[in-house]
Structure formats: C-alpha cells, structure tokens
Amino acid sequence: MANSKNSSPNAYEYATIDTLPGAAGYWTNPVSIRRGNSFLGDIPNLYFSVREGVEDGATANIPTLQFKCAGDPQWTDYNTTDAFVVGDRLKIESNAAHVQWRAGVKAADFTVGDSIIVGFDW
Numbered sequence: 001m002a003n004s005k006n007s008s009p010n011a012y013e014y015a016t017i018d019t020l021p022g023a024a025g026y027w028t029n030p031v032s033i034r035r036g037n038s039f040l041g042d043i044p045n046l047y048f049s050v051r052e053g054v055e056d057g058a059t060a061n062i063p064t065l066q067f068k069c070a071g072d073p074q075w076t077d078y079n080t081t082d083a084f085v086v087g088d089r090l091k092i093e094s095n096a097a098h099v100q101w102r103a104g105v106k107a108a109d110f111t112v113g114d115s116i117i118v119g120f121d122w
Helices: none
Strands: 004-008 012-017 046-052 063-068 089-092 100-105 116-121
Touching: 012 100, 046 100, 100 116
Parallel strands: none
Antiparallel strands: 004 012, 012 116, 046 089, 046 116, 063 100
C-alpha cells in the first residue's frame, strides 16, 4: 500500500494514510472556502471528516487539522480539546478570505499497520 490523495475539484479532497509518512507528515492538498475569482466560486459548506481506511474496527492513527492564513510562514494546528478520531465530522465555520485548510497525519502520530482517510467535502 502507499499513501494517496483523492480529489474532485467540485466535491472533495481526501488523503488515505496507510504507510509511514515522511518527516513532514502526509496531507491533503490545501482547500479554501473562499476561492476569490475562481470559476468554481466559493464553497458554501466545507466539512472535515475522519474515516477508517480498512474495515478492521479501529485505527490508532491521530489525524491533524491545520490552517494557514495569508502571509503565514507555516501551517498551524487547529486546536481542539480532544484528538480527532474515526467518525468525527465537523463543519468548518471559518469563511475568511485567503485561509487554507489541510488535514493529514504527522509521522509521530502514525501507527504501522493502520489506515485512515482524512479530508474535506463540500
């Protein structure tokens, strides 16, 4: 198996992580709710979800949701009181211009033998 990305410009952006990511982790392509002058227009509702990559009942992988504002030199972890787990799904409420979102798994948060799907749909 190998880590992979699956996307549709009008519907979703996902990453499947089933092998140890590199030092930088493995992430979806960035998405932005407000696309400015893009022919696709703004995304009315953006949802983040965490799902099993295989039907084995559980995963120990810990996904991370990150954002990056215009001019930021690096990605920032979206803070929550609890770690995201399989089955989590939330609506991204931020619709600010020039804010990008991505989801993935950091190398230190990956468990060998597990598979997880993280990403966005709209």
